[in-house]
Amino acid sequence: MVKERGQKFVAQNRKARHDYHIEDTYEAGLVLTGTEVKSLRAGRASLVDGWAIVIDGEAWLEGVHIPEYVQGTWTNHAPRRRRKLLLNRKEIDKIATATSESGTTIVPLSMYFKDGKAKVEIGLAKGKRQYDKRQAVAKRDADREAQRAMARFNSGKR
Incomplete structure (x- = not known):
């Protein structure tokens, strides 16, 4: 099987750059189910209503809509479920301290495949x-x- 190379963009959140001042950006991996990956490979996702949050030292992505896979069966996923973000401990701590300030939030900026792995670019943002x-x-x-x-x-x- 041939390994994928490069980046393939799935979705971008243009509204985020219009509504927020992006102060810092991070690249995070995603914990996904099989049908979510297949739906993303078909180019179907919406980041418009998404945000991220740090709970108990773990980063979570919420409100992102990945529609159900068309050929999926009973194993299909919930379209707006909470998804875990894969970040380093230092990055999570930095994000957690920044969001403890008032007015700072974490917004997803883009979702893409990098060398075959699903990634999301998140940004620390002020409205x-x-x-x-x-x-x-x-x-x-x-x-x-x-x-x-x-x-x-x-x-x-x-």
């Missing part, structure tokens, strides 16, 4: 205020317009 979101959109629009102007200038169309 953005409404005016922060508007400023980010305005800055992105201004940068895009500046890039267009530079491209027009460099192409000689002016």
